Amino acid sequence: MPFPAGTPTVTLTGTLPSAVGGGPYSGTIVLTPSTELIDAERHAIYPGGGSVTLDGDGSFSVEVIPNDAAGIEPAGWRWRIDLQPAGGQRVMFWTDIHGADGATVHLDELLPVPAPDGTPGVQQGPAGASAYELAVANGYTGTVTQWLTSLIGPAGATGPTGATGATGPAGPAGVTGDQGPTGATGAQGPTGATGPQPPLGGAGAGSTIALRSDDPTTTNARTPTAHASTHAAGGSDPITPAAIGALATTTWRRRDLPDQATADALYTGTAPTIGTAQTTTPTTGYLKYAPPGVALSGSDITGPFQYAGATDFVIGATSPDTNYVLPRSKYPNTYASGQSVWSMEFGTDAAVFQLRMKYISSATMFRLSVDGRKVSDLMQSSGGTTAGSGHLITVDLGSAAARRIRIDVTTFPFGGIYLPPGASLWQVPLRGPRVMGLGDSLTDGAAGNTGAGAGTWFARVARLLGSTDAWEQGRGGTGYITAGSYATFGDRVAVDVIPNAPDLLMIWGGYNDNTGSQSAISAAAASLYSTLKAALPACQMYVLGCWSPTGSPAGSITNTDATLRTQAAAAGIPFVSPITGACYDATGALVATHGPWITGTGKVGSPTGVGNADTWISSDGVHPTDTGHIGLSRRITAAITALMPA
Template sequence: MPGYSFAMTKTPPTPWRRRDLPDPVTADALYAGAAPTITNNTTTTPTTGYLKYAPPGVALSGSDTTGPFTTPGAGNLAIGTTAPEPSYVLPLSKWPNTYASGQGIWAVEFGTDAAILQFRYRWINAATMYRLNIDGRKATDLMQATGASSAGSGNMLTVDLGSTAPRRIRFDLATTPFGGVYLPPGASIWQVPSRGGRFMGFGDSLTDGSSGNTGAGHGTWFTRTARLLGCGDAWEQGRGGTGYITPGSYATLQDRIALDVIPHTPDRLVIWAGYNDNTGSQSAIGAAAATLYASLKAALPACQMYVIGCWSPTGSPAASITNTNNTLKAAASDARLPFISPLNGGVYDPTGTLVTAQGAWITGTGKVGSTTGTGNADTWISSDGVHPTDTGHAGLARRITAAITALMPA
């Protein structure tokens, strides 16, 4: 209407309450039903008579239809430009936001009553992995190799569920272009919206994964924490080597938010970085953190945000790590954001008041190469002396979940 303007704002999410969280015994548990049989074949030809449900954007032919898929953890799906890439989609929702190097950690989810389904994908390299979830439970704890071995090849995972029944199916994907799902005649497929709000982890390789853990970002603390908090739409927005003032091979956190965070409007956001910055100027780190927090709060006023301090892979952090942790704690307090310290387990509310002290996340010296260390670092830290193992990420997920839960009203 002339003379009037309307601002579109996102309704603030209902604050998390402890009473609403899922039971931790089952939230991260394995699927208790009959184990599915999964086989891989290097072919894009489905079983005769099966119908194709293609990803949005992929050209249709014959009886093909566009599938009612949700894609938790990712957005901006696009097809590639060079054959056979136009038959597959990848999300562009993480820096540098290209088909070849965008969001590698995401998921495809749908409902079906089929007893057997075929999942089409393109194998890139050994980083191409998957994890099947059935009715909200993992079929395996860790991500799995597909069994393919030919770079660039089209493949089909055939999943035999053993019986016809309505189920919620999810494929967690790592470095996996998605080409659609094939179902037998008579089987139905439907959309299953994600639950628990959009949860995002923004940071470095502690979130994005390393060679120390299985399945890249699907094997870090982040996806486990998302399950423990009941969040199905989990966006892993880490980039290894990056930080508040350190771009690494990508960009600083501030330079990434305009494409990687803000347009995707998370309901809850965990910011964890600083380790790659710790040898730099503390005043520069503090200024960058203040700018980042202010930018995020201004752009996402309805988002609940949490800052995690500087990582230490040993129980005896260097002075530069302690200083960086203190710098980030001060910046978070100034921005009135909750702060969680890995160094002493301190959990601070937005006013900077200590809510609880859980103790240091990492104890002991850790194992470097073949040298055995002490404390939990011996099993939680990989042989590179910095990054967590699968065991370490599982432990960190419990610590981070406990810290966030401590900040929730009952």
């Protein structure tokens, strides 16, 4: 939707070439104002920003409101720029965009400024922020964009600093300089205790003091030894934050958690009416908000959708897939590889909207949430009929009002939102930390539960932790040493986890490995944990031990659980045992024992046993039912809460 007539705007442009070979990046740039903007003169409210997809040459162009725009309130607001080049460094920084109405401003002209709350200008980017700040500290004066597109440059800038270090040997000259103040001390002799000192060098007579000592360190010139590298992490004499009285950085605390009674609750407003038709022709007069990347036609505009749980959204290669987007942030990282679970959010004041999707199969499902509450507890059928065809899902909310809409989807190519005339759509910010689950089919879903990974324990735990950015990175059949049809955990983290920088990561696997070599499991776990800790030092991590679908686990399962606990303690990661319910902190110390997650030996369809297995475990004897996933989400949340800092 264009800006109201007369709104002062500038055009922000830029290009992100790779530092290797100069080739263009693909990816997204997200622009978000620090607050809701009000334009009283034109009776407009701008609650959020938007995103723009890089063109084939790595460039972009987008119309934005400058920070010094006349008539825009409140004063002092700022833009947050989130550069997300696929395969490159992600950098997030605050900046001010200035320019006369109609002017063009280039991204490489922008400089980072402190956030509205005073925190440093560069906010995020796995290792990126620290690298940029180090470059600036050593004399680099370029912009964030110049640094991002030429990472080798800032490293060179540090060279002069090394040369300055070579002047260190001039230190001995400083000793001679100190002799002047020594003379002044002689003059103070009559004031008291210093009086008896003249015999050491005739201070009373005003002559130079001669230091009498056999200690060679007082007479031999020495070059000072730099200790930064030895005291750094991994050095010969590392200093921990605790050693100097600093508190360890934590991302999420118990005090940050939402009310558990309402976090996973259902929507209590008027129930929306939802219907699906096999067509891609919207109601007459409706305006299309297309996903970024989809070509526009006629009155179409690119919608400012806020994606959650995934990134690197692309269109399909051939028609009709060129009208739809899917993410590529889950192994094996292709459009057609089953990027099953993700979400989108947006704000709208429409009473009715139409959602375009491509129907794949009965696995094509969705769940609607309104103002942070689920309309249905489980994922529901998309209502599609013919596989491969486009459909419109019409949602009637009953009345026109400003609302926050969330749609969780699985196996669901997304083709945009259609709104009636006069209605608006705007971007909304995500809430809480970025929560990620690295796992197998317990995380990714199976036939025993509804809605694949959007219906497992993980989605519920994310809501109970207060996160709207839930990344379900599970693949069935995989594990620490077991690749299944995909790849092992260790082979997946470089593309599935690390580039996406989760704030809180839960690692749950081992069941598919338990009949293998314990030494191999141990080595793989040690390598995985070490890699994650080095790449994501600020991320809160929790390891969940080996799953047992019965209350009488085999020896191989208990052994695998013990192996993972040992390696988690060695890596300094808290551990929870599903077998015993024991919760261990980062040092390996027992913090709490909540009891086994699964009791009894039954399963759905078998005679009822003493325990919860007969309702929590599906008929395949391994995977949880919907009831089981609900129960597991409560147990996992309780365990993580017990291990969180207060």
